[in-house]
Amino acid sequence: MPELTVRTGITAAAHVVPAAPTAKQCRPAELAADLRIGIFRSARRLRAERGSADLPDHQYSVLGWLSKNGPLAPGVLAEMQHVQPPSMTRSVNTLVELGLVRKSEHPTDGRQVVVSLTDAGVTEVKETLRRRDTWLAERLAELNPAERSTMAAAARLMRGIADS
Amino acid sequence: MPELTVRTGITAAAHVVPAAPTAKQCRPAELAADLRIGIFRSARRLRAERGSADLPDHQYSVLGWLSKNGPLAPGVLAEMQHVQPPSMTRSVNTLVELGLVRKSEHPTDGRQVVVSLTDAGVTEVKETLRRRDTWLAERLAELNPAERSTMAAAARLMRGIADS
DNA sequence: TATTGTTATACTCTATAACTATA
DNA sequence: TATAGTTATAGAGTATAACAATA
Known part of the structure; x- marks a missing residue:
């Protein structure tokens, strides 16, 4: 357990949730509805932040996958994005014209x-x-250390949930 | 603080994060990258779950807003969805043909x-x-009570972040 | 013959501009 | 004159089907 004593004055329980959720809020059914709203709203807000090319989401995803996986064939990109090959041909050609891929x-x-x-x-x-x-x-910097610790744990849990 | 003693064996710290994140993972910069991935992946997976009408996202949002706010004018819906009025005219007409709105x-x-x-x-x-x-x-039912408590706190924090 | 990718064509969604009806 | 909504038209994005090149 991390010791954040000096800077925060919080010792053993640095990652304790400050305002503890009620038992009801922790039941899977109620929690699911709360969490769904939190996830969708956060994703919507985050997606609005873009690079200077201000690409549509589907085109940016192509860049994202190439960045993550290295060079890929159009067919693979089409499968990743769940679109048909002709659609990916079009997207890739647009990105070529924009000078973002070759x-x-x-x-x-x-x-x-x-x-x-x-x-x-x-x-x-x-x-x-x-x-x-x-x-x-x-936004996270405005939280206190305990809240950030909660978010760090939640981030890992969400990745696990999404991949399941 | 809730007492979950009987059922969980956990008393005071029922919402303590089980595997505490490291201090590094709690720094805003590192945490932001982790959380962004968790949010996007979860949102993507959740959005795939749909009703039997299997509507495109932009059409479903119209239903969602009507459900949340009651009857609305097309112009208001257009503004909510950040589209121009003619686009909303089209979406609404499609939903009328599907019998989902009047x-x-x-x-x-x-x-x-x-x-x-x-x-x-x-x-x-x-x-x-x-x-x-x-x-x-x-998915949440597969977590332990402490993890669910973490997610409940995170859900509320995410709503606060998204609305800021 | 199978695979990879592109072209041809049509449908959907969106936007801007012009139009109709009402205030 | 201003407002709410629709229609007209054009520009992207996607899908299916047909085609070309290569394995």
């Missing part, structure tokens, strides 16, 4: 195309993430 | 139209929320 030949398979981020694309991803995290960090 | 005359102002949910529309909203909450509640 298309290159596959080294061994002449049928395939490899899509990768340009420097501008890398910058756009970084800028978008930076703006979102800056906005969120400013 | 358009009526304004009692005093002949220019205005009042959009309200039909019984089918009410049912669709309830079903969507029920499916999302059921899915989420099942």
